Amino acid sequence: MRNDRQPDRPPLTTGAGWHRRRRGLAPWLLIGLYVVIGLAPLAITWLRGHPRQGLAHDLSSGLVMVGFAMMLMQFLLSGRFRDITGRVGADITILFHQLIAWTILAFVLLHPFLYAVPGLWPDPAQAVATLRGMFGSDALRSGGIAWWLLILLVPMAMWRDRLPIRYEIWRLSHGLGAAVIALAGLHHTLTVGTYSADPWLAGFWVVLAGLAVASLVHVYVLKPLRQFRHPYRLVSNREVADRIWEIQVEAERRPAINFAAGQFIWLNLGHSPFRLVEHPFSLSSTPADRPRLAVTVRESGDFTNRIGEIPVGTRAYVDGPYGTFTLARRRASGLAFFAGGVGLGPIIGLLRELVQEQYRGPVHLLYGNRVETQILYRDELEAMGKTLDFRLQLILSEPPEGWRGPAGELTPEVIDACLDGRFPKDWLYFVCGPVPMMESVEATLLARGVPARRIVSERFKYS
Ligand SMILES: Cc1cc2nc3c(=O)[nH]c(=O)nc-3n(C[C@H](O)[C@H](O)[C@H](O)COP(=O)(O)OP(=O)(O)OC[C@H]3O[C@@H](n4cnc5c(N)ncnc54)[C@H](O)[C@@H]3O)c2cc1C
Known part of the structure; x- marks a missing residue:
């Protein structure tokens, strides 16, 4: 946070919470590794001097190789590896996993059709015959299994909330389905792939598929085993x-x-x-x-x-x-928290730590609920002013008679009024609550000139 103004009140960034290290690889390193691994099969093919096979053929095998490498890396992007999520956040990692799945699907879907393209002219029946031959071939069966399963798996994951199955069943089927795709894809690549005879490429696929399967074993066997003993x-x-x-x-x-x-x-x-x-x-x-x-x-x-x-x-x-919804390795001369409903959960943890550390900067909490009986830890929040320079604003959308605080939602007007229209750029703004509330608060903060990197959010829903 190079641009942070040095806090003018001493010392605002002391205590365990601020200095705690965030475990995990730096985002630039992750992106670099992703690009290098994704493009590695193309680089190996080129470096090994394999002859060109024609545009459609090269495009087909090039896309499917990149797609398969990306597909194998999806295993590590499940949000369960702290070295990967530690700095970028589990939510961003999972969002990337979800979005990139469509690219992988497109690359893999195109693969057989691009092979058939040269047969389209002069007789399109030739292309249809090529496709028929491919889908009916015993030698290509493992590839077909991986292809069809991927077509099933990606939309099932995207629309899992609409499926009439429990989350746990979906999760198990997703893990198993992905493992079958990886192994069937590996078999296809090593047996009938255009470059299957190349030992360097074969080695690359075996190592990457091995990593993917090892990551499943880690999540489904080793981690539970460690939990069982602890x-x-x-x-x-x-x-x-x-x-x-x-x-x-x-x-x-x-x-x-x-x-x-x-x-x-x-x-x-x-x-x-x-x-x-x-x-x-x-x-x-x-x-x-x-x-x-x-x-x-x-x-x-x-x-x-x-x-x-x-x-x-x-x-x-x-x-x-x-998760990265923490004060670790951040600096601020003041803090504003925006909580909606049970979104106070992680925020009360942060506030409690600020109390324990006797943080001396200004702290604001804007906390919205529907009705008064939903307000969490009210006595504790009201007592925080004894230790902190604390301003608490309780907001109710259905206030009882005689309610003296703001009524309604955390609208831009309510936020402006609660923060006296001041949005210092060197503060941190933590937001957690229902998604529409979070989107509206984040938009207000950005519109008031708060830099995006000073806004820290935790979403309770990944998709
Ligand atoms: C990072 C994060 C932090 C969270 N923190 C809190 C918190 O502090 N307090 C709180 O009340 N809620 C929190 N949640 C939300 C909480 O995890 C879900 O409300 C809960 O898992 C729903 O389970 P259910 O079976 O009761 O609901 P269901 O009605 O069965 O599920 C509702 C939806 O929740 C999601 N869901 C269900 N089970 C799981 C699961 N095992 N893993 C992931 N998603 C699932 C699915 O999208 C599902 O459609 C958090 C969620 C995330 C992602």
Whole structure:
């Protein structure tokens, strides 16, 4: 943050939260690696001096090789590798994974059709015959399996919310389907691929496919195994606002995970770690509260609607921490938080840490809810002014009679009024809540001249 003004009040960036390192590769390094690996098969083919096969043929094999390399890298972009997500964020990583999937699909889809293109002239029937031959060929069966499965997998992932299947079933089918595509694609490439006889290219594919499969083994076997040996236990489960529960778990054996306030974990309550029944929740506790970890959960579906019934003593497993919604390695002369509903979860974690560290810069919290009974940790928030230079603004869209705070949403007018129209460029602005609220707050901040890099957001929904 080179352009940050040095804080004029001392010392605004002290304490564990600010100096905590963010684990992970730098974004420029990740992009560089991605481009190099994606283009490596073309470079190898060129360096090895393979003869040209004609435009359509070269285009077909070139696109499918790049597509297959990108497809194998998708395994590492699942959001579960902290070396990859640590600096860019799990949400950005998953968004990239989702968007790039369409490019991969396009490259792979075109592959057989481009082969058939030269047959289009003078007799188009020739092209149809080539395609028929390819799809009916036993030798090309593994390629066909990978091709059809990819066509199924990408739209299923994109529209998974509309599928009549549980998230866990979808996740399992996605992982298994991707593994079959990788292995069938590898078989196709090594047996009938245009350059299958080239040992350098074959070596490249084996290593990359091996990495992809190893990443699956890591996520589905090794990680659960580590969790199994490092269990947690539910030590408190209480309703802290209307249909919002605070869940506290405690590490049973080794120390609890090390995290920065504001990060999130994947929490498994009461199931074997091998069953993939886990949900992402932001930590509302601070590192100083360890060995206890707390998350604040709103009832919103199959699992969370029954979370209040889970008894104290239940075994729990934790994977994490993930996320960049933290103060780690950031600097600011003031902080503004914008929370909507249970979006206060990670924000209260950050505020608690600021209280513990006796942060001396100005802190604003604009916290919107529908009704008063949904306001989380109200007493604690109101007491924060004793330690912090704190301005709390509670906003209700359905206020009770006699409500003295602002009514409505976090509109530009409400934000302007709460911040006195001041949006210093060297502050940090943290935003978490329902997606429409986040989009509107982010747009207001940008319109008021806040640089995008000073806005830190956490979305509770990936797609
Ligand atoms: C980074 C992050 C942090 C979050 N932090 C919090 C928090 O602090 N408090 C809170 O209340 N909520 C949080 N959420 C949202 C929470 O994870 C979902 O509300 C919860 O998983 C829904 O589960 P359900 O089975 O009750 O709902 P369902 O109705 O079954 O699912 C609703 C939608 O949630 C998504 N979903 C369901 N299960 C999962 C899963 N295992 N993994 C990922 N997505 C899933 C799917 O898109 C699904 O369509 C967070 C989400 C993310 C991504």
